[in-house]
Amino acid sequence: MHSVVEALRAALPPHTVATDAETLDRLSHDDAEWADYGLPAAAVFASSLDDVVAAVRLAAEHGVTIVPRGAGTGLSGGANATSGCLVLSLERMTRIIEVDAAERYAIVEAGVLNDDLRRHVAAHGLWYPPDPASQAISTIGGNVATNAGGICCVKYGVTRDYVIGMTVVLADGSIAKLGRTTAKGVTGYDLTGLFVGSEGTLGVIVDVTVKLRPLGGREERAIVGYFRTLTDAGRAVAAVTEAGIVPSALELIDRTCLHAVARWQGWDLPEDANALLLAKVDEPGARGEELAAAIEAHFRTAGGSRVERAEEPAHIDQLFAARRLAYPALERLGPVLTEDVCVPRGAVPEMLARIEAVAADAGIVIANIAHAGDGNLHPLIIAPEGDDEAKARAKAAFDRIVDDCRALGGTVTGEHGVGLLKLLGAAEELSPVVLGLHRAIKHALDPAGILNPGKAFPNGD
Amino acid sequence: MHSVVEALRAALPPHTVATDAETLDRLSHDDAEWADYGLPAAAVFASSLDDVVAAVRLAAEHGVTIVPRGAGTGLSGGANATSGCLVLSLERMTRIIEVDAAERYAIVEAGVLNDDLRRHVAAHGLWYPPDPASQAISTIGGNVATNAGGICCVKYGVTRDYVIGMTVVLADGSIAKLGRTTAKGVTGYDLTGLFVGSEGTLGVIVDVTVKLRPLGGREERAIVGYFRTLTDAGRAVAAVTEAGIVPSALELIDRTCLHAVARWQGWDLPEDANALLLAKVDEPGARGEELAAAIEAHFRTAGGSRVERAEEPAHIDQLFAARRLAYPALERLGPVLTEDVCVPRGAVPEMLARIEAVAADAGIVIANIAHAGDGNLHPLIIAPEGDDEAKARAKAAFDRIVDDCRALGGTVTGEHGVGLLKLLGAAEELSPVVLGLHRAIKHALDPAGILNPGKAFPNGD
CATH class of the missing domain: 3.30.43.10 (Uridine Diphospho-n-acetylenolpyruvylglucosamine Reductase, domain 2)
Structure with missing residues (x-):
């Protein structure tokens, strides 16, 4: 060696x-x-x-x-x-190579932090929407390799929807310049898209070309509401969707998570607060007001209590505090294993109920934050440090959640990627024929199997 | 046989x-x-x-x-x-298998016509945006195989942006069910995306799962303006873009096209009408009014004459008549070879000027319709029936246009696909390494090369 x-x-x-x-x-x-x-x-x-x-x-x-x-x-x-x-x-590759404001794209090296890209293009009046929770600390290269999601993707799409080109070093060290900088283009296979989400198994992403949106023309309005039951919260989400409203955020926080935050922060929760919904709309002016009012009404009709609205950034931030504090509040209880299943939007209450049952059976704490508008749940599974039995039960709970998600028509990873944790789930989800396609493509591009072996899909090695 | x-x-x-x-x-x-x-x-x-x-x-x-x-x-x-x-x-496979209004997706067989899908989901309050000009007669399977674009993709994206799953029959007759029905999902490689735009070379697409948008919440407003020069029209497009406005259509029609339509229809054009811009916005209410007024102002400032606005569908249709009539007007002059290059938005006037020079040099008629907001041009190259010399000059003109597009940083096909006509252009655009990737993937999925050989990329066979 x-x-x-x-x-x-x-x-x-x-x-x-x-x-x-x-x-x-x-x-x-x-x-x-x-x-x-x-x-x-x-x-x-x-x-x-x-x-x-x-x-x-x-x-x-x-x-x-x-x-x-x-x-x-x-x-x-x-x-x-x-x-x-x-x-x-790639952490030292932090150059922003080009920002073209007229054509609305940027070319950046893989090590640029998501927030740094965001700030840099904002100075050109442009916006890079994908906003994983890790945006302050995660790199664009990693975001692209995992096809990262985030809160605003319920309206604005995921990383894949913004990547139009990249430079990749292939397994033999050759350099592939993929994609384009034009708004459209269909020359050859969409290899750019194939590399997005391939988790470093097909090549090393060195720089990325992302398309951008205009920064202006949006005004945020937040609407939050507490619910007595998950079913009520689920009905509120369904009502918003059925009304044809596409919010720019629609997050759910469950009872376990809510109470962990409240205990930590000394908050006074409404009685029977078993779910919290956090929504945003970003249409400007009267239209935004109309949509925010409609969401507020749907929250109330579905049984929401303490439904509140905010337009000032500081007030919005305050209403969304529970979302921001959820993860640190849970981490106080022990190491947190973050799940990432995605079910049909309408199955979110049922999935949350199943997760509660899994937690009760396993005798461990599982709290939930969910991109409810996308059906993407993040059960946060906690086993106290040093308790090996609890850890074993937590791992079993993780597998049961994956099974339940599949039973409800879901997919085993919504935005975090397969990595190592979801190899078993991916083996269940992907048919032998589809796994065969994965292996054929992997073998065609990396015959010696030197690039990130054993990740992204079960390779049967 | x-x-x-x-x-x-x-x-x-x-x-x-x-x-x-x-x-x-x-x-x-x-x-x-x-x-x-x-x-x-x-x-x-x-x-x-x-x-x-x-x-x-x-x-x-x-x-x-x-x-x-x-x-x-x-x-x-x-x-x-x-x-x-x-x-x-696949033309007999016209079943709409499922429409899920709550989850906003549809599963349809490959032979369903684009307009039929559109009408069917509209009855569920949903909208399938991709709108190629062929929408009344082209199938979803074909749209997906070529990653078809259209007029509204300047705002709403192309076919790829709506395809989340499909059933494909592979070269050995095995069946691959790709993708998902959930809003998000990153399990394994994005094989769905790889098959979009692969022009039947990797498998036969049998059915497609498309995500849908809410139908409501939009109100169309059209703005049209004539310009004395292509440069003026180009400045108008740039001004709209720089203002952060994303119109739902931004089409350009050049002098040749305009005059062919006017002669045919007996229209009276403004003096020095050398370009026509057609724009739409679809934000509802005051916001839509504000954006339409802004576009109108940008058109006037850039030198536009006879700038008009419309809100009534019949009036919008009337203003957009030149776009609708362009192709049949040109077809009266002889067989039309439709080009499909895509350049940076800002290079549209320069590209149109180059195309005029190509036409003059070749002594043939080339008229232009362009998705100006995307930089996607459709030069319509005409050689009179039976004139073999003109046809040869037209073919040479086609190649020069491809070269000019490449020189301006463009891509040789914006939305029609490589097929056979752009094989040479694709060979120029794609590096040897990237062509090697195409061949490796094609060979991995279709080792005997029986699926649509010789299309989509230069295979070197």
């Missing part, structure tokens, strides 16, 4: 290759609790396309597997190291 | 296999002028998934190539027959 490290050191600029224990430990896994990982042989901190090409070529020559990595904020183990691998970090 | 026909007749229901000259002639090509085609050995009119599976299996067994086909309205030769092939027509 020394030989590849020596070769990398010889080929790459100084301070690019690391083998110290602290660095390797930091780079050996992402933010997925309980996903397995091994110890890398080395890490390369690429600063340029050339660095990535050199690293991939040398790894390929030496038969060393490569695990590409952005900020390591993933929640499915997709960036977890395999033993003896080369971790290829 | 008889043996495959006999085998197909034995395996398929009565009236499914055709070999008569009239049928084979009708099915031997699409609507692309001047693209080569051969004579098929037989045609299969599939009525079910089983029919498609049986046809593909038997063709594969007999080593006969398969050319899948919807309504044959394509404009790039993508559905043109190769000699001795089996044409696999």
Whole structure:
């Protein structure tokens, strides 16, 4: 194994290759609790396309597997190291290469943080909508590799909907420039789309071309409401959808989560507060007012109590505090394993009821935040630190939630990716024929299997 | 060759296999002028998934190539027959399998006409936006195979943006169910997206799951204006874009086209009418009024004359008549070869100027309609029937337009697909590495090369 490290050191600029224990430990896994990982042989901190090409070529020559990595904020183990691998970090590739305001696109290196892209293009009057909860700390490269979602995708779509091109280093070290900068284009297969969400298994994404929207013309209005039952909250979501309203956010927080936040923050919840719905609309002027009023009315009709409205950013932030505080409130109770199932919108109350039953059976805490407007749930499964039995029950609960989601017509991962945590679920969801397609494409593009092996789909290796 | 026909007749229901000259002639090509085609050995009119599976299996067994086909309205030769092939027509597969209004999706067979899908889901209060000009006669399967665009995609996206799943019969006759019905989902590679726009080269699309939007909440307002120069019209488009306005249509019609329509219809054009811009916005109420007024002002400031507004559907239709009549007006002059280049929005005036120069040099008529808001131009190249020299000059003009589009940073096909007509252009646009990726994926999924060989990308065969 020394030989590849020596070769990398010889080929790459100084301070690019690391083998110290602290660095390797930091780079050996992402933010997925309980996903397995091994110890890398080395890490390369690429600063340029050339660095990535050199690293991939040398790894390929030496038969060393490569695990590409952005900020390591993933929640499915997709960036977890395999033993003896080369971790290829893109975190130093933070250049914003181009912003074209007239054509409304930006070209950025993979290591640019989501929020940095957002801020940078805002100065040009443009908006990059995809807003994963990790936006302050996750990279565009990682967002693209996992096809990250977020809160506003109920109206504005996910990462995939904004990626129109990229530069990828393939398994043999060759460079593929994919896609276009024009508004439309259908020349050849949509390889850009194939690489979005491929979790580093087909190539290393070095830069990305994203299309942008105008920043202006929106005015946020928030509507929140507490509900006595999940069914009432579910009826409110259905009523909003049936009315043809497409909110720019429609989030649900369940009882467990709500009470964890309230206890922590000393909040006084309404009696029988078993679910909280948080909605936003962003149409400007009278139309926004009309839609916000309609959502408020639907919340009340469905049985919502303490239904409130806000237009000022500070007030909106205050109403949405429970969403923001949910994760840290739960983390106080122990390590949090974040689930990510997606069911039909109408099945959200049933799915939440099933998750409550799973939690009760397992004797563990499972709290829920959900992108209700998309049917995308994030059960937060908690087992107290050091309690191995609880951890085993938590893992079993995780599997039961996946099964329940499938039974309701759902998909095992809505936006976090398969990584390592959802390999079993993906094997259930994808038919043998579809798995065969995955293997054929993976083999065609990476015949030696050196790129992030064992992630994204069950490869049967 | 008889043996495959006999085998197909034995395996398929009565009236499914055709070999008569009239049928084979009708099915031997699409609507692309001047693209080569051969004579098929037989045609299969599939009525079910089983029919498609049986046809593909038997063709594969007999080593006969398969050319899948919807309504044959394509404009790039993508559905043109190769000699001795089996044409696999999906035109009888017209079932709308499911519409789920609560979850906002529909599952339809490949042979459903775009307008039929549109009408059907409208009865459920839903809207399928992609609106290729062929919407009354083209099938969803064909729309998906070519990733069709349309007028409203400047705001609402192209076919790809609505396809979330499909059933595909692969080259070995196996059935792949791809995608999902949930709002989000990232389980495995985005194979659905890979098949969108793959022009029948990777599998036969049998049914498609499309996501839908609410039908309501929109109110159309049209704004049209004549311009003395293409540059003025280009400045108007740029001003609308820079103002952060995203119209629901932004079409341009050039002088040649305008005068052909005016002569035919006896219209009186404003003096020096060298370009016509047609815009729509669809925001309801005061916001729509504000945006329409802003576009009107931008049109006037850029030098537009006879700038008009309309809100009544009949009046909008009247203002947009020139767009509707452009193609038939040109067809009166001879066979029309429809180009489909896409350049940066800002390069539209320059590209149109170059096309004028190409037409003058070649001594032929080239008229232009353009999705100006997307930078997607459709030069309509006309050579009088029977004039072989003019036809040769027209073909050379076609190639020069492709070169000019590339020189301006464009892509050789915006929405019609590569088919046969853009193989040379695609070979220029796609690097050897990217072509290698196409070949690797094609070979992985169709090792014998029986599915629509020679289309979609230059395969080097």
